[in-house]
Amino acid sequence: MKHVLLTGNNKVFPGICLNVLSILKYTKEPVHIHIMTIQVSWDNQEKISLESVNLLRTVVKNKSPESEVSYYDVSKDLEDDFKDSPNKNPAYTPASLTRLFFTRYINCDKLIYLDADTMCNKSLAEFDKIDISKAEMGVCLDYLGKFWLKKDYFNSGVLYINVKRVKETNLFENAIKLLKEKKLFFSDQTALYKLSKERVYMPMCYNEQRDVKDDTVIKHFCKGIRYLPFFKIYNVKQWQVSQVHSFLKLYAFDDIYEEYHKLFPTLPKLN
Numbered sequence: 001m002k003h004v005l006l007t008g009n010n011k012v013f014p015g016i017c018l019n020v021l022s023i024l025k026y027t028k029e030p031v032h033i034h035i036m037t038i039q040v041s042w043d044n045q046e047k048i049s050l051e052s053v054n055l056l057r058t059v060v061k062n063k064s065p066e067s068e069v070s071y072y073d074v075s076k077d078l079e080d081d082f083k084d085s086p087n088k089n090p091a092y093t094p095a096s097l098t099r100l101f102f103t104r105y106i107n108c109d110k111l112i113y114l115d116a117d118t119m120c121n122k123s124l125a126e127f128d129k130i131d132i133s134k135a136e137m138g139v140c141l142d143y144l145g146k147f148w149l150k151k152d153y154f155n156s157g158v159l160y161i162n163v164k165r166v167k168e169t170n171l172f173e174n175a176i177k178l179l180k181e182k183k184l185f186f187s188d189q190t191a192l193y194k195l196s197k198e199r200v201y202m203p204m205c206y207n208e209q210r211d212v213k214d215d216t217v218i219k220h221f222c223k224g225i226r227y228l229p230f231f232k233i234y235n236v237k238q239w240q241v242s243q244v245h246s247f248l249k250l251y252a253f254d255d256i257y258e259e260y261h262k263l264f265p266t267l268p269k270l271n
């Protein structure tokens with residue numbers, strides 16, 4: 001069974017549902033989807049509700065009876081550890097800090113962490129090709145950061161985590177501790193970069209930050225830069241379907257959009 005962690009607030013829940021449908025399309029073995037969410041006093045975003053996760057569980061169980069969906073509200077952890085932190089409002093949203101708490105709740109051997117703005121384009125069995133037995137985690141380089149920051153700067157949107165090892169090295173608790181004290185740019189990603197000692201660099205197909213290719217396992221809809229016809233920073237997410245079509249010219253997930261509208265009639269329509 002593959003264990004997957006997805007985190008976020010209510011705003012990105014359609015993205016999480018799309019991601020889960022993409023996992024089920026390609027991954028034949030059962031999956032255990034862990035959904036972790038937060039709602040904190042200094043931010044007006046709402047958490048993912050238990051009802052929403054129950055709806056997702058029904059869809060998952062229909063398609064894959066042996067798969068599981070678990071729900072964790074870690075609002076109190078975030079509130080307690082970050083209310084006085086200089087990083088309580090990171091570059092994206094406080095919800096991006098949610099994943100740092102997983103070792104307090106999740107027990108498994110290996111965990112695939114995926115950002116809410118990612119989609120699978122192949123089976124998660126592809127991760128079996130990566131040996132993380134002697135590492136804390138498998139990561140991919142950050143497409144932009146490797147030019148601008150450090151040549152081994154990685155993108156934390158996809159992490160293949162050796163759970164037993166990070167509990168021994170305390171990587172995630174140490175990251176929380178560092179973020180309590182020191183303001184960091186790209187807060188949690190930079191903390192994990194500074195503190196992780198044992199990393200395996202995976203091929204970029206595990207966190208494709210550009211166009212979907214034949215070998216793409218995970219497509220990450222992160223920020224990008226286009227130089228022509230003029231310089232533009234773009235940030236198109238997989239749930240912004242018309243921009244995925246018109247700007248990214250990407251049609252690889254059209255069947256999943258159709259399925260989403262059929263299976264989640266009560267969730268926001270994608271447009």
Ligand SMILES: [Mn+2]
Nearest residue numbers: 115117157222
């Ligand atoms: Mn992302």
